[in-house]
Structure formats: structure tokens, C-alpha cells
Amino acid sequence: MKAGEADETGTPRPPSDGELDAVIANLQRSVQEWATRHELWFDCGFQSYAERVDGEPGITPVVTILHFDGDLGRALDGEFDGLDLEFHELLERHGFWYERNDAVSAHIYPADENPLLQPFLNQANWQWVCSLVQQDVADVYEELYSHFSKRPADLERLTWREYEILLFRIFQSQGFTCELGPGTNDGGVDIRILQRDPLGDILTLVQAKHYAPKNKIDLSAVAALHGVADVEAAQRSIFVTTSDYLPSARRFASRTKIPMTLATSGHVRDWCRDASDGIIRDKSKLIAPEAVSRLIQDLAAHDPRIVHANTGYSVIMNQFAIVLKETKYAALLMAIPARTISDDGYGQRGLEVPDIGPGCLERLTADTVFRAKRSVRNGEVSYWTGSNLFSPWNGAPAHFDLCD
Template sequence: MTSAKVKYVQEGGRLSAYTDRDLERKIVAAQKDLQAWAVTNDLWHDSGFTSYAKRVQAEPGEGAVAFILYSSGELARMLDEDLYPKLRAELDEIADSHGFWYDNYDGCSYYFYATTEALQEAYDQFFHWKWVCSLIIEDFGDIYAELYQYFQARPERLYNLHHREFEILLYRVFQSLGYESELGPGVGDGGVDVKLLQRSPLGDTLAYVQAKRYAPNRPIGLEAVQALRGAVANDGADLGIFVTTSRYLQGAQNFAHRSSGILELKTSADVAQWCQQAQAGIVQDKSVLVSDTHLLSILRRIEDGSHALVVHAHTGYRTIGNSFALVLKETKHAALLMSLPRRIISQDSHGLEGHEIPMLDKQILTAKNADTVFRAKRKLDDQGG
């Protein structure tokens, strides 16, 4: 008698029975069978799948949604109104066979979760990792403290980044440490991924950074370190910093030691230490980034007709809750928002249903604090809006 062996792998500092690829394959397989079943039963019209990250653009948290089935056609009608019990049971069985169950979120969106605690925990870790990666965007003015906290605690995860994400992360870390940073183009950079300038009354210091996201079994040799030394010498830079997720061969280390301090060899452990130091440069209370004067100027622009500065969201099923926020600052990929108090302007005879509008007067100055000012990722539609 033979038994299957579960391969446990190190994921984010913890032991998991599933690799990232395993988790992605389970989702793809479940979606494939669910769609095939719906097509066979002529229920797939106006339906599709999406992810929580694409739909909500927010941190997944615990009990992460594995994927979302959306529908505005017959499939939604069947699920929402509990029609065709036999077909509903078939869909339930398919989902369960892949390790998922689902919940009706709003009558047209169905959130799928793992059926077992172990699998759900694996998805929680997986989607948190995906969320952290999504924060590595070049134009974030002050990147999330969570990003630095994550890699400080899990430096082994640096290798799982795309090589460009690794470069961008280093670029942002050095900025938070007080350097003027310039990110290279990613290709044709002459072996220099990031340039650092540190200004001082005693003179400016220019450093070149070479980043290599290599596997632990692929050490950095002498030739790569010599190439960075050559770039530093040719351009008259003061320092060369080689950073890798791997390690260095003895020849590379000996060469760096003979460089009289011009070359520094760093690993993931050093990046983790930099992340710890960089957290001190993160503003935890985002409300201090916005002055009362700036907030009042936004109110004046709204009075002049700039309604694009107010965003609206609603949540819930059958009973709808409204949320309003003010756009305080924005870049290409991110925005700083402030939650707005709401005012009910009408109700039905029972005092239950009515209409809400955001408060947009000087009273909102008292609402500006660490809990109401937050960051959101900005998503452009197909028209560039």
C-alpha cells in the first residue's frame, strides 16, 4: 500500500502544504469546471470571473476571497432567487470538489472561499503576498510601511519578486533612508540599476547600485562584481553597492575587500535591515500630510463645480450602505483620500430608507485624523479617466 506524500515548502516564513503555483492552479481548475458546467446548462451569458484585488483594490485580510464569480444573467438569477435546486446542487458539488464554497455578496457577485482551514490559511498568505507585491509601484510618494515590515520579517521572499520589482523596492528603500534616488530603465543600464546621491556639507556622495535577484544556489562570482567596479571607475562614482538575494563566491568577496571601501556586497539580510530602518521614515498618520489650508482649498474647488474631487462607494446586499471620500492628493497610481461624514436628506415614513449626501463644509476639518485619511490605489478606465 502506498500513500501520497505532501511536500511542505517554506512560504513567507511559515510552513505551507501548498506552493503559490498549487494555489493558482486550484483556482484555474475550479473556474474552468464551473464555467464548463454553466455553458452546458446555458447559464454562462453575462458571467465571468475576477479577483478580489481587481474588484476591490484593497488588502485581502484574513479569510481572503479566492476568486469572484460575477453574473448579471440567468446564472445570477438562479443563485440569487434559489431557482432550480438540482442545478444549484450541481454547482455546489463542483465548487466543493475543488475545495471551495461561495457566498452571495450582492446578488450578482459570489465570493469563493476555501473549505478547509489549512487551505484558507494558505490563500490568506498567498493573497497577502500578492497585495504586498502590488504596492511596489514607482510613483508612490510615500510607500506603505507594511511593505517594509513584510520584507523585514520575510527577507527570503525577496527572491519571489520579479527582478524589476526588486529594483523598484531598493529604489524606494533608499529614498526612505534619505538618499536622492534615480531608478534605471531596467534594460541597457550598463549594470547600474539605481543611482544614489547623498548630499553633505562636506561634499556629495554618488553611489551605484547593482541588484541581482538570484536563487540561493546561484552565487555571484568575480566577473559580476568586477563589472560594477568598472562602472564606478568609468563614471567617477564614489561607491558601488552590489545587492543580491543569493550569496557571493569567495573570489568576489576577496575582490571587494581589496577595493578600499569602494565596493560593498549586500544580501537579503541587509535589505531586511534597511527595511527596518526605512520604516522610521514612513508617516504613519497620513492626516499630517494635508494642511487645513489645502483642505479648505479643495472645498472651494468643489463649490466651483469640481465634483470629481468626491468619490462614492456603496456596499451591501438588499440594504445598501454609502461611503464618501474626498480626493486630497493623487498620482498616476495612487491617491490620498479622506472619509467624509454623511448627512441624510430624506427618509421614508418608517425612517429606514432614504438618501445620503456627503458633508462638504468647514466642519470636515474636525474629521481629519489618522482614521479618516487613507491611501487607495488609483485605477484608470479604458478611456483614461
């Protein structure tokens, strides 16, 4: 059955990722052939939104990004008579449109009437959610949980390791101290959960099996987990799977001396819903004002916790922020104002520095505290918000130019 054809219930089957990729590849091939014909295809190429932006998708998904350095960009700016209109018509025939993103790239979107608009958006959201499945993202991201609470069937699309990491993050979100196993040679335990209790700590062992729905868990797998729980003197155990359990496994679990829970994707859906409800959406609430006040007082002129990003396409603007909290993969940043130290007399061009002082504390609001992905390359730390790339400020005044 092909995409769009109805199944036995009359429901059209959505296109697979492979079918969507084929549509994009055909579009890219047409664009390259057009540009080559006009001798414009030099230092050009395509990247996915996930590769180039690595940010949360918008309401209309970017199906591919055309990047260039040379005449193709000038053609799209209308410098070659009629080629910009010709390019627009080419995309329109395929059901797409484009928008210049910056001086060296253009984002290509599906048209509103394109029947693949929603499937492309679903694909973009899925790629974003998968990028959030990390061992260490603190409690910054809500989409990770809300996605699976609404679409538990997508648990089957994760890799087995992503599945284990997701469960690990869910249990952490419930306030437990958790230890994620190495993924292989783990002795039959994927996650250890320690619940602090006045009457004695409670150790729970978790075994996760990322299986196809038809591959049900048998008695031997459940018995193995119980054996490990007995040896480690655990108080509880949880077996979690994307499939289901054979009756013999359920009978065994109901008779174990150490309480055992047999969980399926339905349970994970409920856990994700609880985790999503527990996320603090106003990120400013994650940091106490007293901690921010101490941080501001402690900041030095060249402190790496002060970060900077250049913004603007045809103009040059600056954005400064303070790193409030960071983990290996994520960070919370708070925007701070810029202070002009010199200009051209009209306020159009000049130099700026971050305005660090007691007034920064007033900026601890939901509108100014935002999340970012943290990464380290060649020893350099950067923070990506999905639209701006922040890096530690070097202490030198930053140039701005508001003349378009």
C-alpha cells in the first residue's frame, strides 16, 4: 500500500520517512539541475534543518536548506534578470516556496496546499524530539515528554539506547536518584533507582527491552530480572518493554517475593504525561533570585559566563546573556542589555558592551530566561538557542551597525 492509499478501515496511510526523503531528493535534484543550467551551481549544496540549525521546528517545517556562496545568492536577490522569479516558479511547481534566511542560505518550505505539509511537520518534530534524548539535559526540555505522552507508538521508532535514556530521564524527573547502565554487559539491569526514605532507602532495578510488538517477553527474561533483584537485595523491580508479556511471564511476576511491575508503552505514556506536567514552563523559576544576584556580583570582565551572539541579516546587532545554569548538553541563559560606549552620533553604528549591574536582576522573567543546547568543539563552548549561537564574550566592545 502506497502513501495516501486507504487501509482496510478507510484511513489514508501517512507517507514514511523514506518516501518524504524521496520527495526532498527529487526537489533538490531539480534545483541543482536548474542552477547548473544557468551556471550558478558553484560552492552550493543542501543541508537538513536538523543538520544546519539543530533547533526546534517552526509552524511551517523547513524541508531542506539551500546554501551557497556566489552567484546563486545574487540571482535569488534579483541581480540576474528574471532568475529569481524563475526559481520561485520552479519551487511552486513542486509544491514548495523559499525564504532567504541569511546571506548564504535559503530555507525551503512546503506550500500550504501541499498535502505533505503535515507529514513534513511530523518528521521535523520527530527529529527535534530525538535530538533531545540525551543522558544529561536537566529539566529544561518539555517536548521530550509531551511528545511520547501523546504518541506512545513512537517509542518503537527510538533505538534501544535512546529508549533506555528516555526512561532514565523520566525516573529522574520524578525526583529519584538514578544510575543509567552502560548499555551493554550491564548484568541484566539498565537503570538503578534509589528512593530516599526515612525508614530506609528503596532500591528499584529496571530492565528495558525495546522489542517489536509481536516479540513478547517470556518467563525467562522476567525471572532473570527477579534473580538479579534478589542478589542485589533490591526492594522492587520494573520490567519495561515496547511489546507485551506472555501469560507465563505475567503469572510469574504476580508471585515474586520482591514486588515486580510489568510495564508497557501505555505505562511510559502515563509517566511521560506526569513528567510533562511537572516541567516548569517559566524557566526563570528554576533559578532563585538570590543565586542570580550572587552570580552578577561575582562576574568578572572576562568571565566565560557572559556570552555574546551576533544577530541580524542585513544589519549587525548584538545580544548578550549570562549563563545561569548548565549541564553537559543544556543550559539556561538570561538575556542582559547592551550599553553603547561610542556611536556615530546618530545611534546607527558604534560599539557596545554588556550592561552588567544590579538592574540585571530585574530581567529574571519568563521572557528573558531561555534554554539552549550546550556543545563543546575543539575546547570551545557554545550555546545554540535554535536561532542564535552564543559563545563566551571576549571582553572587547562589540560592533553594531543598524544601517540596512
